[in-house]
Amino acid sequence: MPASPHARSPGNPGNHGTHPSAEGLATAAARQTYRRVQRHASMRALLLTLPLIVFLLSTFIAPIAMLLARSVQNHEMADGMPHLARALVAWDGNGVPGETTFALLAADLKQARESGQLGTVARRMNFAQPEFRSLLMRTARAVGDDTPAAWKPALIELDARWDSPETWRLLKRAATSPTPDYLLAGMDAQVIPQGTVASVPDNASVYREAFLRTISISATVTILCLILGYPVAWLLANLPEKQSHRLMLFVIVPFWTSLLVRTTAWYVLLQPGGVINSLLSMLGLTSHPVALIFNRTGVLIGMTHVLLPYMILAIYSVMKSVSPIYMRAAKSLGAHPFTAFVRIYIPQTLPGVGAGCFLVFVLALGYYITPSLLGGAGDEMISQLIAMQTNTQLNWGLAGALSAYLVIFTAVFYFIFNRIVGIDRLRFG
Structure with a gap:
């Protein structure tokens, strides 16, 4: 029976069978060897530069990243007066808070003064309003060990600023983290009581x-x-x-x-x-x-x-x-x-x-x-x-x-x- 014209001998270069040629196997092995050598060379180069990378990360990149992260962090209120901070985050921001929030303010002021964190909170609030430090310090001294029947009228009588919605609005913004306040201040802008962003007065623009x-x-x-x-x-x-x-x-x-x-x-x-x-x-x-x-x-x-x-x-x-x-x-x-x-x-x-x-x-x-x-x-x-x-x-x-x-x-x-x-x-x- 005559051979089919489509038949190919095993040694014919035109053979499309499943068995690769010796030349193809050698090329594939060479590629694998080359890749393996390249990986080893890259690994050696990485190990040689690893001390420099660690040094740059620990002394240059990490400090810069930490400083940049400070631009949105707002942890002073949350750390120094945690109960009041949680209450203010949940507060709707309308008017003046109720008796419960005033009681939390008094308790946290007393605790912050005893723990030494009141100065940190007062400094943070002074960034928002220059006279806020004196308000917190005066109120903390007045709280003492006395427990009035109602904290809200007692603190308002002590200082009328506690009856101002602006005072509580600033406390609420200080209790919120992350915050855009620092980024806005860096562009001479601020959040006004209406909740919109506006430029600071010209005499305060720096x-x-x-x-x-x-x-x-x-x-x-x-x-x-x-x-x-x-x-x-x-x-x-x-x-x-x-x-x-x-x-x-x-x-x-x-x-x-x-x-x-x-x-x-x-x-x-x-x-x-x-x-x-x-x-x-x-x-x-x-x-x-x-x-x-x-x-x-x-x-x-x-x-x-x-x-x-x-x-x-x-x-x-x-x-x-x-x-x-x-x-x-x-x-x-x-x-x-x-x-x-x-x-x-x-x-x-x-x-x-x-x-x-x-x-x-x-x-x-x-x-x-x-x-x-x-x-x-x-x-x-x-x-x-x-x-x-x-x-x-x-x-x-x-x-x-x-x-x-x-x-x-x-x-x-x-x-x-x-x-x-x-x-x-x-x-x-």
Whole structure:
């Protein structure tokens, strides 16, 4: 019987049987071996970087996350006066609560005073209304061991503010967690008695203006660093190597000096009786000291001096890789040296310019020491207000809210800058 035309011998390459060829088995085994080697290499790399990851998580990421979480936490009332806090959460917020709530207020005030938590609760309520601390302290002292027939009329007689719905509304908001109060306060807003969000009065508005001032100062410092740093980077990139290395020392040496020392040095130089004003007076250029400190001028000078090396190094790293052959080719084709510099050289250095501007701007956003020492009352940056809330006011919730806004703005700026310039393609060195 003749063989079927569709039959295939076992060794025929066209065989589509279920048994894989030796070559296919070898390829599959090679793939598995390669994947296994890659997994082992990745695991070794992870184990090598694990100490660094743990260090960053414990000393950098975790503290930042805890501070940002404070912006919505509201635990003072719940911890210090738990019974009253639970009653206020269930209260509908209309008018003044009844006798039961007043009795819980008296009991919790007495317990909080004995446990030492009354000061924490009073400080929290003082953030909402400046005179609330005195109200709580006075009421806690008056409660004592006496038990009147009815707490509501007794406390209202003690202080008429206990008969105000606004007082109880603030207590109810303090008993609610999580809360948007700190985030609203960070944008100079508040919840009014009608339950809607409104801006605070103009004379109490601080933080929005501080954010705008921070952005303005950071942008100005970035522009000044670019104007001063670009020529220096060009000189470093085009000088002979020996001279370039010597000049590079003047750029790197500031990194070896404390930021506080450099800022204090400017404090000595810029003050009315300092070196610069004395020199100007000696040369007859001024008849009276020029205001160079405790104003915006001092802040810009100090911050530009500190951040200028970052701009220079970022631009220099890109300029060093630009081949001089492009400029020579442009000149040989008849281009003027200035035209060749603007149209040929500068575009090739834009990655370094973008990297330097981004680095300087982001660093300037969080500056604290220099504006604090060299600036005036109208030059406070947002970092100074955060430090004041944590160190002086002890208002960690508002400090967390301001920090959250600063982190959000930095992330938004990074996203916009990345879309416009493409920072993921910039070369930092």
